[in-house]
Amino acid sequence: MNFINDIKDGFRRRRLWKRLAELELKSRYQGTFIGVFWVILTLMLKVGMLSLIYSMVLDKDIKEYVLFLAIGVLTWNFISAAIINSSSIFIKAGNFLQQMKLPHSIFVFQNIYKESIILFLYQLFAIPLVLFIKGVDFVSMVWLWSLLGYGIIILNAFFASMWLGWLSVRFRDVQPLLSSVVMILFLVTPVLWPPPEKFADSLYFVLNPFFHLLELIRAPILTNEIPYMSFIVSTAFLLINILICALFYNKVKDRLVLWL
Amino acid sequence: MAQIILNNVSFSYQYFQSISGGLFKSNAGLQSNLALTGFNLTIENGDRVALLGKNGAGKSTLLKTIAGVIKPELGEVNTTGTVYSFFGRNVGVMPQLSGYENLKVRGLLLDLSDKKIESSIKDIAAFTELGDDLFRPVSTYSQGMKARLTFGMLMFVDADILLIDEGLAAGDQFFIEKAQVFVEDLLDNSKILIFASHSPPLLRRFCTKAILIDNGCVVKFGEFDEVMNLYNQNI
Numbered sequence: 001m002n003f004i005n006d007i008k009d010g011f012r013r014r015r016l017w018k019r020l021a022e023l024e025l026k027s028r029y030q031g032t033f034i035g036v037f038w039v040i041l042t043l044m045l046k047v048g049m050l051s052l053i054y055s056m057v058l059d060k061d062i063k064e065y066v067l068f069l070a071i072g073v074l075t076w077n078f079i080s081a082a083i084i085n086s087s088s089i090f091i092k093a094g095n096f097l098q099q100m101k102l103p104h105s106i107f108v109f110q111n112i113y114k115e116s117i118i119l120f121l122y123q124l125f126a127i128p129l130v131l132f133i134k135g136v137d138f139v140s141m142v143w144l145w146s147l148l149g150y151g152i153i154i155l156n157a158f159f160a161s162m163w164l165g166w167l168s169v170r171f172r173d174v175q176p177l178l179s180s181v182v183m184i185l186f187l188v189t190p191v192l193w194p195p196p197e198k199f200a201d202s203l204y205f206v207l208n209p210f211f212h213l214l215e216l217i218r219a220p221i222l223t224n225e226i227p228y229m230s231f232i233v234s235t236a237f238l239l240i241n242i243l244i245c246a247l248f249y250n251k252v253k254d255r256l257v258l259w260l
Numbered sequence: 261m262a263q264i265i266l267n268n269v270s271f272s273y274q275y276f277q278s279i280s281g282g283l284f285k286s287n288a289g290l291q292s293n294l295a296l297t298g299f300n301l302t303i304e305n306g307d308r309v310a311l312l313g314k315n316g317a318g319k320s321t322l323l324k325t326i327a328g329v330i331k332p333e334l335g336e337v338n339t340t341g342t343v344y345s346f347f348g349r350n351v352g353v354m355p356q357l358s359g360y361e362n363l364k365v366r367g368l369l370l371d372l373s374d375k376k377i378e379s380s381i382k383d384i385a386a387f388t389e390l391g392d393d394l395f396r397p398v399s400t401y402s403q404g405m406k407a408r409l410t411f412g413m414l415m416f417v418d419a420d421i422l423l424i425d426e427g428l429a430a431g432d433q434f435f436i437e438k439a440q441v442f443v444e445d446l447l448d449n450s451k452i453l454i455f456a457s458h459s460p461p462l463l464r465r466f467c468t469k470a471i472l473i474d475n476g477c478v479v480k481f482g483e484f485d486e487v488m489n490l491y492n493q494n495i
Contacts, residue, residue, distance in 0.1 A: 013368075013371060015368050015374075016365075016368040016369060016371075019364075019365060019368055020365070023354060023357065023365075027354065027356060030356060096369060097329070098324070098329060098347065099327075099329065099345055099346070099347045100327060100328075100329065100345055100369065101327070101328040101329060102369075172276065172288075173288070254330075254331040257329055257330060258273065258274050258330065259274070259290075
């Protein structure tokens with residue numbers, strides 16, 4: 001099937017998209033002294049300020065809350081960046097796509113790899129933070145489930161940004177729409193606040209795939225639990241994203257370059 | 261053995277309409293513009309073809325169709341041989357990147373091995389004679405230096421079919437002569453060159469045949485001088 005070949009060929013060209021992703025990150029912080037480490041500093045500032053204020057607002061113990069917040073915010077940052085950037089991945093690659101035949105997935109890989117580098121940098125802050133607050137004994141084998149969780153999140157981001165990227169090129173309304181949608185999702189998803197016990201079973205949370213994506217990481221690390229329900233929902237979400245891409249690939253592949 | 265055959269090719273562009281009109285006027289919706297109609301062409305081994313035609317005639321569309329970047333709505337395109345396309349004046353990937361790094365990325369775009377990229381860059385550096393300037397950002401280059409780097413990018417690959425669209429700005433006289441020698445060496449009898457440019461001297465140096473296109477159709481395909489005269493008569 002052509003769709004699978006596109007991804008295989010795209011993956012094979014990893015020297016190219018790795019380099020393009022690194023160049024994109026470097027140019028973002030061009031001329032700065034600490035360069036790419038601004039990513040960690042920005043997260044630290046965000047988590048620091050938010051945990052001070054929101055631990056008061058939510059009346060929670062700051063030591064517990066800052067861990068909840070840090071892990072939630074960094075995972076959310078990855079998800080929202082992948083979604084919002086997807087609207088421009090093919091537009092930015094317009095020059096290349098109009099010069100030579102290239103697998104579309106190269107630019108999806110570029111975007112996801114770039115965001116994954118940032119996600120990795122976040123861990124350089126998050127993991128020492130957890131160890132500092134909870135001590136080394138807190139580490140457990142259950143944490144390995146969060147690695148699987150990150151895998152599912154990254155795969156979801158890959159396929160979602162592919163079809164969102166196509167959609168954004170064809171229908172230019174999608175780009176501004178995505179920014180608003182992501183903002184609203186941030187406000188209604190338990191990122192800054194845990195779901196209140198009274199409403200824990202509310203459909204607003206249970207049916208929100210982003211809540212489950214966050215729980216894939218939070219549950220194993222913070223409460224030593226394996227979030228089976230969240231794994232099921234996230235995998236179903238992944239299958240839907242793959243299906244959308246597979247269904248539309250053939251229609252889009254020859255026409256994308258014309259919409260750029 | 262390179263060859264290009266176009267058989268009854270038709271193609272329309274689609275574009276978003278202009279953002280003219282008042283602030284509250286919608287500019288959604290795709291418009292369509294016929295670029296190639298019933299296009300028939302056969303180009304053989306050893307042909308070095310100039311693409312002539314006024315602006316909007318369909319030259320770039322033809323090149324993109326041959327390169328496989330766009331797929332015709334009707335008809336078919338058959339190319340035998342590897343294609344190296346170089347379109348547009350964009351010298352490289354990123355202006356804040358050095359000439360050297362831009363060449364490396366172009367090599368990656370062409371899917372060359374690291375070893376081939378390194379050795380090609382050595383040849384390119386020697387040919388373009390840019391020296392230490394190669395390590396400065398492209399944004400600091402003069403037009404002439406950019407022209408040399410652009411030409412250097414052409415030197416990456418021994419493709420069977422070379423497609424160039426307005427990508428060669430004129431460098432200085434010394435460089436132009438060097439470039440001509442290079443192109444002649446590169447294009448032995450088993451290669452094809454198709455070159456669109458508005459510079460008759462450049463075309464004359466590199467091409468033996470020419471195609472005149474108008475309104476998306478072939479008007480004439482033949483020896484360079486013959487077609488060039490026809491083009492000049494019609495202007």
